[in-house]
Amino acid sequence: MTRRAAEEHLADLALLRRVRDRIDRDHAQPLDVPALAAGVGMSAGHLSRRFKETYGESPYSYLMTRRVERAMALLRRGDLSVTEVCFAVGSSSPGTFTTRFSELVGMPPGEYRRRARTAPAGELPSCVTRQVDRPIRNREAPPSPDV
Amino acid sequence: MSSVTGMDIRIHTTFLPHTRPEASLAFYRDLLGFELVQDVGSGEMRWLTLVxxxxxDVRLVLAPPxxxxxxxxxxRRxxxxxxxxxxxxxxxLATSDLDAAFARIAGAAVExxxxxxxxxxxxxxxxFRDPAGNMVRIDEVG
Structure with a gap:
């Protein structure tokens, strides 16, 4: 790799970092991949491909994972309905949100909310406390303790 | 203060890598308020010690990766x-006034x-990200 190519490669990685940081910062906003791509002057397809090569998952997957993590925290509070939480975390489709939540957490958001509310944190079943206590990033449920 | 081991070991110096030393120096010194106490080397091979x-008594050294x-x-690649x-x-890092710190730092062109x-x-x-891409979190402490 020439020095110039190497510098362009690093600059490209820095752009992907900005996209990921923007997801971390603004995932509660109605963000989508075309908007993320436009923010760094890439096409949506190019961004998705390069992001996945760099971080191991697509920007859409990363965005939804962050929304699900935030939703878990809001659901544990217990004062918001599942639909309210869905919109509060920037997801415009309750169906898509519920599907992704279930894939990552291992149960639908309504059940997660009910379980988190009915048992104090110290008395939750271990399968739930694992999910409560650990970040879910880059994992698919059901989580194994060994992952 | 003694510990269960009877030892007195503290954090004295920690390191972060830079890629453009002047940009990192501007971030930590001019924006975050650290003081440069030692500057060793030249070009990209600089070791900048800040407190x-x-x-x-706790030193942060910006060093070439x-x-x-x-x-x-x-x-290296x-x-x-x-x-x-x-x-x-x-x-x-830690500050007693997070909102003031954020307003000052976010007002500059940082990520x-x-x-x-x-x-x-x-x-x-x-x-924030520092100019080298390091993650810089600032906690609010009492």
Whole structure:
């Protein structure tokens, strides 16, 4: 790799970092991949491909994972309905949100909310406390303790 | 203060890598308020030692990444890639006035990762990238 190519490669990685940081910062906003791509002057397809090569998952997957993590925290509070939480975390489709939540957490958001509310944190079943206590990033449920 | 081991061992110096030393120096000195107490080397091979005026006995050294001659070119490339993608180093700083710190730092052209917020892990913090891509979180402490 020439020095110039190497510098362009690093600059490209820095752009992907900005996209990921923007997801971390603004995932509660109605963000989508075309908007993320436009923010760094890439096409949506190019961004998705390069992001996945760099971080191991697509920007859409990363965005939804962050929304699900935030939703878990809001659901544990217990004062918001599942639909309210869905919109509060920037997801415009309750169906898509519920599907992704279930894939990552291992149960639908309504059940997660009910379980988190009915048992104090110290008395939750271990399968739930694992999910409560650990970040879910880059994992698919059901989580194994060994992952 | 003694510990269960009877030892008195504290954090004295910690390191963060830079890629453009002048940019990193401007970030930590001019924006965050650290003081430069030592400047060794030249060009990209500079070691910049900084301290916070409120904690002058703890040193932060901004150092060139992968300067160890035992690191291969492939390994060096991997390290610079990890830095660029934001997956290499981080530091957590502390302030008593998070909102003022955030307003000052975010007013400059830096990458904001998180605005001041209560985090699920029990702290109120904000986060930035330094010019080398290191994650810089700032916790609010009493």
């Amino acid at each position: 916070s005026p409120s904690q002058p 992968a300067a160890d001659p035992g690191i291969s070119d492939d390994e 991997t390290i610079t890639e990890l830095m660029a993608k934001g997956s290499y180093q981080s530091i957590i 904001v990762v998180s605005e001041p917020a209560e985090q699920p892990w029990g702290v109120r913090d904000c986060a």
